[in-house]
Amino acid sequence: xxxxxxxxxxxxxxxxxxxxxxxxxxxxxxxxxxxxxxxxxxxxxxxxxxxxxxxxxxxxxxxxxxxxxxxxxxxxxxxxxxxxxxxxxxxxxxxxxxxxxxxxxxxxxxxxxxxxxxxxxxxxxxxxxxxxxxxxxxxxxxxxxxxxxxxxxxxxxxxxxxxxxxxxxxxxxxxxxxxxxxxxxxxxxxxxxxxxxxxxxxxxxxxxxxxxxxxxxxxxxxxxxxxxxxxxxxxxxxxxxxxx
Amino acid sequence: xxxxxxxxxxxxxxxxxxxxxxxxxxxxxxxxxxxxxxxxxxxxxxxxxxxxxxxxxxxxxxxxxxxxxxxxxxxxxxxxxxxxxxxxxxxxxxxxxxxxxxxxxxxxxxxxxxxxxxxxxxxxxxxxxxxxxxxxxxxxxxxxxxxxxxxxxxxxxxxxxxxxxxxxxxxxxxxxxxxxxxxxxxxxxxxxxxxxxxxxxxxxxxxxxxxxxxxxxxxxxxxxxxxxxxxxx
Ligand SMILES: Nc1ncnc2c1ncn2[C@@H]1O[C@H](COP(=O)(O)OP(=O)(O)O)[C@@H](O)[C@H]1O
Ligand SMILES: [Mg+2]
Numbered sequence: 341x342x343x344x345x346x347x348x349x350x351x352x353x354x355x356x357x358x359x360x361x362x363x364x365x366x367x368x369x370x371x372x373x374x375x376x377x378x379x380x381x382x383x384x385x386x387x388x389x390x391x392x393x394x395x396x397x398x399x400x401x402x403x404x405x406x407x408x409x410x411x412x413x414x415x416x417x418x419x420x421x422x423x424x425x426x427x428x429x430x431x432x433x434x435x436x437x438x439x440x441x442x443x444x445x446x447x448x449x450x451x452x453x454x455x456x457x458x459x460x461x462x463x464x465x466x467x468x469x470x471x472x473x474x475x476x477x478x479x480x481x482x483x484x485x486x487x488x489x490x491x492x493x494x495x496x497x498x499x500x501x502x503x504x505x506x507x508x509x510x511x512x513x514x515x516x517x518x519x520x521x522x523x524x525x526x527x528x529x530x531x532x533x534x535x536x537x538x539x540x541x542x543x544x545x546x547x548x549x550x551x552x553x554x555x556x557x558x559x560x561x562x563x564x565x566x567x568x569x570x571x572x573x574x575x576x577x578x579x580x581x582x583x584x
Numbered sequence: 585x586x587x588x589x590x591x592x593x594x595x596x597x598x599x600x601x602x603x604x605x606x607x608x609x610x611x612x613x614x615x616x617x618x619x620x621x622x623x624x625x626x627x628x629x630x631x632x633x634x635x636x637x638x639x640x641x642x643x644x645x646x647x648x649x650x651x652x653x654x655x656x657x658x659x660x661x662x663x664x665x666x667x668x669x670x671x672x673x674x675x676x677x678x679x680x681x682x683x684x685x686x687x688x689x690x691x692x693x694x695x696x697x698x699x700x701x702x703x704x705x706x707x708x709x710x711x712x713x714x715x716x717x718x719x720x721x722x723x724x725x726x727x728x729x730x731x732x733x734x735x736x737x738x739x740x741x742x743x744x745x746x747x748x749x750x751x752x753x754x755x756x757x758x759x760x761x762x763x764x765x766x767x768x769x770x771x772x773x774x775x776x777x778x779x780x781x782x783x784x785x786x787x788x789x790x791x792x793x794x795x796x797x798x799x800x801x802x803x804x805x806x807x808x809x810x811x812x813x814x815x816x817x
Contacts, residue, residue, distance in 0.1 A: 392723055394719050394722065394723065418725060419725035421723075422723070423719075423720075423723035425716060425719070425720065425723075427716050429714075429716035429717060429719060429720035430720070431717065431720070431721075431734075431735055432739065433738045433739055433742070442724070442726075442734060443724040443725065443726070446724075446726050446727075446730050446734065447724065447725040447726060491724070492723075495724065495725065
């Protein structure tokens with residue numbers, strides 16, 4: 341029930357001579373909602389990109405759903421990890437429906453008919469039932485990001501990774517995306533969310549992880565992190581983001 | 585000769601260069617030449633594009649020996665003049681037992697060179713697809729082949745339509761070199777007809793046919809470029 345679905349042990353990631361992760365240890369339990377915060381350049385993106393191997397780590401271990409990933413290993417377990425990007429990265433040459441149905445057809449082997457049925461159901465869930473035949477460019481940023489979430493969900497992943505999903509949005513669209521994510525959090529899917537939305541972290545996170553300089557500096561339940569930060573770096577980070 | 589022409593009345597100029605009777609007489613010959621030219625051009629464009637696609641993928645994604653071979657191929661065939669390649673294929677290869685028909689030699693030379701140019705065009709197209717598209721395709725769990733065929737290539741090919749059209753115009757023009765190896769293309773038939781009729785009208789007609797054939801494509805490239813400039817703003 342509460343076995344770790346993600347386990348990172350002493351993970352190091354370098355870009356050339358620059359170390360972006362200095363031996364990170366992180367466990368995420370099944371169904372847990374982990375929010376990662378920290379200043380820009382602290383390694384948050386690198387951390388979650390290592391989990392689904394968009395970046396290959398240099399040393400340490402990353403175990404997802406019981407299987408070690410990366411460093412030359414070909415792992416099918418990565419199809420159990422979904423990702424939502426800051427810049428949406430929808431496929432511009434496909435309709436919204438196709439965007440969402442593609443993965444299930446190509447990776448899960450569903451027929452187009454049943455994949456599109458699944459896609460319609462998910463798009464309804466994120467409030468986009470009226471837009472299925474449109475192309476991404478015809479949608480607002482908030483709508484595109486909800487398609488991005490539906491696309492990740494269509495693979496029925498065990499883990500969903502979010503890399504600053506609302507950072508590219510106009511302020512009035514942030515709420516609609518966070519609402520969808522909050523709904524999602526109640527369904528029992530494991531989520532790792534990098535975000536600067538501290539309100540969301542307080543309301544939704546089971547655990548908040550604070551990173552700085554490629555290290556996890558402090559972690560704990562949102563109450564502790566936001567009300568009683570121990571490390572001075574966390575204190576000054578919170579002061580900076582909460583008083584902007 | 586030159587002084588002769590200078591004293592000819594206007595009517596004679598028409599008789600000489602735009603002689604209706606000669607035009608009608610030699611038109612069937614010209615049209616058969618045009619068919620050959622079109623067949624050769626389209627063959628080379630299609631083969632060159634398919635070859636270019638394969639070369640671009642090898643150059644970008646293949647492992648060590650294949651990648652270097654693709655790079656070497658592209659460099660060599662972008663350096664060699666088509667006429668030289670054509671003459672080598674047609675006149676030199678028979679010495680090692682490879683004898684190609686004029687059409688085969690011309691189609692080979694044009695396709696081999698066009699593939700090298702197409703490869704660089706397609707490579708630029710693939711590289712112009714945003715990184716986020718590759719990452720999204722990978723994060724979905726698509727296989728490398730599916731990432732290419734479903735996500736990257738459809739976007740890359742849209743990007744390369746203007747430069748590929750441009751390259752196709754060049755291939756069509758270069759088909760005229762095939763007359764050197766006695767292939768009965770439009771130019772060859774026109775020179776033949778000129779000799780038979782002892783009148784240059786067929787040559788003028790051939791020139792006009794080339795222009796009529798290619799000008800729409802040239803215009804099309806112009807439209808693409810204008811549209812790109814608007815979008816780029
Ligand atoms: N592909 C890359 N090449 C070189 N340096 C990189 C690359 N990606 C990230 N970095 C560096 O690694 C550090 C951490 O980056 P990142 O994980 O994106 O931080 P965050 O998401 O917390 O803003 C930064 O200093 C960044 O410049
Ligand atoms: Mg980041």
